[in-house]
Amino acid sequence: MQGFLDWKPLHHSSFERKTFMTTPLVALERISKSFPGVKALDEVSFEVLPGEVHVLMGENGAGKSTLMKILSGAYQPDSGTIYIDGQPTAITDPLHANQLGIAMIYQELTLLDNLDVGRNVLLGQEPTRGALIDWRALYAQAADTLHALGLDIDPHAPLDALNMGERQMVEIARAARRASRVIVMDEPTSSLTKSEEETLFALIERLKARGLGIIYISHRMDEVFRVADWITVLRDGRHIETRPASAFTRPELIALMVGREIDTAVKRTDGAIGQVILEARGLRLGRRVRDVSLCLRAGEVVGLAGLVGAGRTQAAEILFGATQPDAGTILLDGKPVHFASPADAIRAGIAYVPDDRKGAGLVLTLPVSTNLILAALERVANAGVLSIRAIRETVAAWTQRLNIRAASPRMNIELLSGGNQQKVVLAKWLSRQPRVLILNEPTRGIDVGAKAEVHALIREIAAQGVAVLMISSELPEILSVSDRIVVMAAGRVTGEMPARDATEEDVLALAFADELIMEHSV
Numbered sequence: 001m002q003g004f005l006d007w008k009p010l011h012h013s014s015f016e017r018k019t020f021m022t023t024p025l026v027a028l029e030r031i032s033k034s035f036p037g038v039k040a041l042d043e044v045s046f047e048v049l050p051g052e053v054h055v056l057m058g059e060n061g062a063g064k065s066t067l068m069k070i071l072s073g074a075y076q077p078d079s080g081t082i083y084i085d086g087q088p089t090a091i092t093d094p095l096h097a098n099q100l101g102i103a104m105i106y107q108e109l110t111l112l113d114n115l116d117v118g119r120n121v122l123l124g125q126e127p128t129r130g131a132l133i134d135w136r137a138l139y140a141q142a143a144d145t146l147h148a149l150g151l152d153i154d155p156h157a158p159l160d161a162l163n164m165g166e167r168q169m170v171e172i173a174r175a176a177r178r179a180s181r182v183i184v185m186d187e188p189t190s191s192l193t194k195s196e197e198e199t200l201f202a203l204i205e206r207l208k209a210r211g212l213g214i215i216y217i218s219h220r221m222d223e224v225f226r227v228a229d230w231i232t233v234l235r236d237g238r239h240i241e242t243r244p245a246s247a248f249t250r251p252e253l254i255a256l257m258v259g260r261e262i263d264t265a266v267k268r269t270d271g272a273i274g275q276v277i278l279e280a281r282g283l284r285l286g287r288r289v290r291d292v293s294l295c296l297r298a299g300e301v302v303g304l305a306g307l308v309g310a311g312r313t314q315a316a317e318i319l320f321g322a323t324q325p326d327a328g329t330i331l332l333d334g335k336p337v338h339f340a341s342p343a344d345a346i347r348a349g350i351a352y353v354p355d356d357r358k359g360a361g362l363v364l365t366l367p368v369s370t371n372l373i374l375a376a377l378e379r380v381a382n383a384g385v386l387s388i389r390a391i392r393e394t395v396a397a398w399t400q401r402l403n404i405r406a407a408s409p410r411m412n413i414e415l416l417s418g419g420n421q422q423k424v425v426l427a428k429w430l431s432r433q434p435r436v437l438i439l440n441e442p443t444r445g446i447d448v449g450a451k452a453e454v455h456a457l458i459r460e461i462a463a464q465g466v467a468v469l470m471i472s473s474e475l476p477e478i479l480s481v482s483d484r485i486v487v488m489a490a491g492r493v494t495g496e497m498p499a500r501d502a503t504e505e506d507v508l509a510l511a512f513a514d515e516l517i518m519e520h521s522v
């Protein structure tokens with residue numbers, strides 16, 4: 001058995017880790033893992049100390065999730081050792097990891113759609129009375145957990161009544177209940193906006209104070225520098241650097257991740273802003289969409305900002321014909337139109353990239369190449385015959401353009417890293433050359449380098465005359481990519497402004513306007 005005095009730091013760092021004083025809660029030593037065609041991890045060492053937030057950074061496909069799946073028992077390493085409190089331990093499966101006090105919030109949500117919130121939070125930990133589940137206790141405990149996290153979610157609510165942000169909070173609640181040693185958060189804020197983020201950060205502080213170790217994965221720099229005590233950078237499955245967060249500058253961190261210097265500033269390739277192509281007047285749908293009017297012009301990027309739950313996704317789905325509004329009109333080129341289904345909208349030249357890549361964006365069981373060309377079929381089809389060459393060229397061009405990392409275009413897309421899946425979703429719709437492009441959280445989970453590329457691409461598409469509506473919860477993205485910003489709160493458009501001289505505060509003031517509306521509408 002390895003006592004804590006014998007513990008040696010596992011990798012070279014010019015910065016002293018306090019591993020000579022404290023035994024890491026968990027330590028991964030020289031872990032390797034290969035998948036067909038790719039060495040996902042190559043002798044990576046990593047550890048987390050009590051009360052520490054250790055951020056794991058790296059490009060899409062760098063191996064972050066794979067390393068964490070090994071820690072949480074979902075994958076077995078090909079070689080290497082895991083130490084729990086200094087003792088070598090084989091983690092056989094996720095349940096075993098839970099018993100060791102390790103809980104993970106997966107990047108792809110793992111909630112069960114057919115169960116309600118309470119059952120999801122307590123899944124596998126259901127309180128019993130004799131041989132039966134004690135339902136009353138179950139919902140009471142779920143309510144306690146949700147309440148302790150400051151979440152206003154009904155434990156009896158069916159899961160499909162929740163939006164992505166709320167689902168993510170339920171996933172977090174479930175993990176927080178289970179973690180007693182280490183909690184792994186793989187892009188926990190990808191669907192959260194400011195207020196939910198604050199709830200999460202407050203929770204992280206409480207977990208730290210209780211001596212838990214937190215492993216945090218994110219592509220958002222602001223967030224990383226806010227929560228990180230230490231940062232470890234992975235690149236191409238290798239350990240590159242471990243330092244205290246304060247010992248990195250942003251450009252340095254980015255350069256270490258991508259292996260070269262890159263410029264993340266959005267290059268504006270402005271074209272002329274033309275005619276209104278799509279217009280919505282007075283859209284209403286139940287309580288989610290109360291009054292939405294907006295217009296999209298050729299060549300213009302409209303950023304749609306707001307908090308999770310503001311009704312942005314519902315409004316977009318109405319524009320795309322996926323849901324029917326209770327009231328309101330949609331005009332295309334100035335003429336009223338009715339989209340009975342997405343097929344109608346697609347025929348009219350509207351493309352929608354949803355925020356839920358698992359649900360609507362991808363066919364997970366099909367290869368990367370098929371997903372890429374699904375939406376572009378008619379472009380690669382030649383007089384009704386699919387040209388293999390055209391397909392190959394389309395796939396190769398987009399793979400290169402967005403730096404999609406797949407061992408082979410024939411591999412099933414569900415095996416790609418999260419960020420690479422998102423790039424395929426984008427490419428799939430961009431290759432369609434729509435007139436109106438609606439993007440819902442287009443860079444969720446995408447690394448800094450590829451994000452800059454996606455931003456440039458959005459500007460370029462607009463410059464070609466496409467009307468773009470970009471829903472994003474990342475204010476820097478809204479401010480830097482848009483020409484005009486429309487803000488929604490509680491189902492209404494609360495204001496709009498040119499993006500040029502808008503500030504985060506301007507947008508937030510309108511995004512929080514619903515609290516004022518609520519006060520006055522009762």
Ligand SMILES: Nc1ncnc2c1ncn2[C@@H]1O[C@H](COP(=O)(O)OP(=O)(O)OP(=O)(O)O)[C@@H](O)[C@H]1O
Pocket residue numbers: 035036038040058059060061062063064065066067107405406407415416417418419420445447
């Ligand atoms: N089950 C699997 N089968 C085949 N390949 C896999 C599997 N899981 C991961 N990979 C591959 O391993 C590599 C590392 O993936 P991983 O998901 O760890 O990346 P990541 O750093 O989490 O990236 P992201 O930021 O995009 O989430 C990728 O090339 C990915 O396609």
Ligand SMILES: [Mg+2]
Pocket residue numbers: 064065066107186417418419
């Ligand atoms: Mg990942």
